Amino acid sequence: MYKTPLEALQLSPEECLSRPLSIELWVNLGLCSLQLFVTLLVCVAYRCRWHLRLWFFYLCTWLRPIPSMKTKEANFKFDLFVSHNEKDAAWVKNVLLPELEVHSQPPFKVCLYSRNWLAGRNISESIVESLTLSRHTLLLVTNAFAKSQWCQFEMTMAQHRLIETDNDNVVLAVMEDIEPINLNPRLRLMMKRKVYLQWTDDEVGRRLFWKRLKQMLQSDGGSLVEAFPQRDELRSALA
The missing domain is CATH 1.10.12 (Lyase 2-enoyl-coa Hydratase; Chain  A, domain 2)
Incomplete structure (x- = not known):
């Protein structure tokens, strides 16, 4: 059948099926x-x-x-200090606090500047005291947070305390996509070196967010060497 014209080619169904x-x-x-x-x-x-x-x-x-808390015996007044921008205060009040203080058993003790800081006191002293009295520090990272000088100061103080105590007790929660122009060296380093939480509109994603957050708050922070293998890099970013 080689070189046979197509119009002259006639094959029965049996012949077609028999050809491999x-x-x-x-x-x-x-x-x-x-x-x-x-x-x-x-x-x-x-x-x-x-x-x-x-x-x-x-x-x-x-x-x-979940590993046991090595710092459980320490004299902490709060389970976490929430560092956030004023524009995110409504989310903290209406979403974060009910989840941690009402829907969690046992409830977490949360430190907020809007209700736990004394009026008229120096802001820098209040930040340092809140970091010292809290077992963990939660950074709610948004574009407003990244552009705020006070929020950056709180993040810097939390990182300095992280170095002093050799305890990685900082929890990073990214609440939205951060514009590259707002990523300063400190924030970029933390997002590069730390496993951070990510807020989402997906219902299952939110369940995962809360479970991971509570797990982090119930565990010891771990060593700085494990979180930041290149310690000199962290110091240079804080300089």
Whole structure:
């Protein structure tokens, strides 16, 4: 049948079915099927990304229990000091506080400048005292936070205390996409070196956010060497 004109070629259905498929055709079919499978897998993984992260969190928690607090015996008045910009005060009051103080058992003791600082007192002294009396420091990072001088001062003092105590007790929560122009060296270093929490509009993602936050607040911060292997890099950023 080689070089037979197409109009002169006549094959019965039995002859067509009896002819084996070429290797090239099988390879092409296999590659197309693999590509389709990978595409579907990526789409499903992206759509269910927060569910997958939550399941991964449960798996890690099961495999590695929460370590005990080495600083539990320390004289801390609060479980955490919340460093945030005034523009995010409504979220702190209406979302963060109810979750930590009402819906958590036992409830967390939260230090806020709006209710725990004495009126008329020096702001710098109040920041240092809040950091000293709190087991953890929660930085709510937004673009407003990154542009605020006082928020940057609080972050700097928290980092200095981190070096002094060799206890990585700073919890970083990124609440929105940060514009590159607002990423100063200190904040960029922390986001590069630390595993930070990420707020999202996804319901499952929010559940993961709260579970991870509470797990961090219930555990010891760990050593500075583990969080920042290049200690000189941290010191240079703080200079």
